[in-house]
Amino acid sequence: MNLTKTDNPVKTLIILLNMGGPQNKEEIHPYLKELFQDRELLKLPFQKILGRLIAWRRTPKIQERYEEIGQYSPTKAIMESQSVGIAKKLDQVHPESAPHVCVSGFRYISPRPGEMIKKYQQAEKIILFSQYPQHSCCTSGSSFCDAYRWLDKKQNAGYQHKISVIDQWWDRADYTKLWAMLIRKKFEEMKEKHDLKDGDIRIIYSAHSLPESYCLEKGDKYNEEIQGSVNRIEKVLHDNGLKHEGSLAWQSKVGPQRTKWLTPSTPQVIAETKQKAILMVPIAFTTDHIETLDEIDIEFRGYADKVVDHFARVDCFNMEEKFIDLCAHLVVEHMDSGFNSSIRPCCLNCEGSDCASMREYFGSKPIRQS
Secondary structure (H helix, E strand, C coil): CCCCCCCCCCCEEEEEEECCCCCCHHHHHHHHHHHHCCCCCCCCCCHHHHHHHHHHHHHHHHHHHHHHHCCCCCHHHHHHHHHHHHHHHHHHHCHHHCCEEEEEEECCCCCCHHHHHHHCCCCCEEEEEECCCCCCCCCHHHHHHHHHHHHHCCHHHCCHHHEEEECCCCCCHHHHHHHHHHHHHHHHHHHHHHCCCHHHEEEEEEEECCEHHHHHHHCCCHHHHHHHHHHHHHHHHHHCCCCCEEEEEEECCCCCCCCCECCCEHHHHHHCCCCCEEEEECCCCCCCCHHHHHHHHHHHHHHHCCCCCEEEECCCCCCCHHHHHHHHHHHHHHHHCCCCCCCCCECCCCCCCCHHHHHHHHCCCCCECC
16 A cells, blocks of 8 residues: 555545554464554553564464465555445535545554554544444554544644544444444344244344453443443344344453453353354454454354354444445534534543543543543
8 A cells, every 4th residue: 555645636535544464474463463562452461562462472373363364454455335335425515524534454464543643643633433333442442542642742744623532433323224234234144044933042242242340340440331332232133023032142252361351251141142043243353354254253153153053243344335324424413513523531440551641632522431
């Protein structure tokens, strides 16, 4: 990708924030090193040294996982297509802020948000759009802080007055209805294909886990927002006649083995299933990546094969047209309401060195929870 400054006209720049993922074998170790050195994600003693060591030790295993799915991370390619669709939609529905350019800004791999801001620095308005519907200090917070640290070094470059952020959109009706539509479609496919009844299928909503202390002691509300998302979707499904059991579970533990994580784990919920079939919903993800393509589709399917007759997963939003519409509507609402940033306030027992300064820079209030 060409990251040099562009002279192409752009009035509004939208940067979609996500973790990203390695595009080839050589990028796996640098990606993991960035990840394990991220103190918003995981605090370790002697972080730079231990982060490098953990990355070095985990690289062969992660390489094996990519070999299992037969490709490297599809996140970049998917988000590039999403970006084209979002920009095209915005040009159609909001011509007063056109031309729009929509790009990706990744936390642990190029292109980073700062690279994209520099490339399109002539834009009149810049929007950092978190692709994590539910806010966590480890995800949205880390991405915002990463962008802030780059911007803070450019204090005299004139960015602060024209940059804003979009955060937390899990409680929108269109987000809830989109998940309900995709779940209902796959649910009915399973019933028809395998001659099942509603009660034969257990829906398991699987979200990336966090250390329990992040939520109970630090005050990160990610777990509450995930549960809120599930509750809203389940209500829509039940209101539309589905009679099933829906359960929330947590996957993808990354860090010291002694750490106590959110429960129940996804493998535990799978093992306890009494129904004939499981339908997995990757509730915290908007694009397919290694946690859906390998952990759910391969590892969890292996667990499920021991306890149920049938297993399926609802696809992430990826290039779903209604998701492109949802993103475009979010951006339009943000622009029409004055480009005001609204980031979830700092955790009650915030440990981040840049969390408060980041919120102050973007003009998000309140800065701290009351």
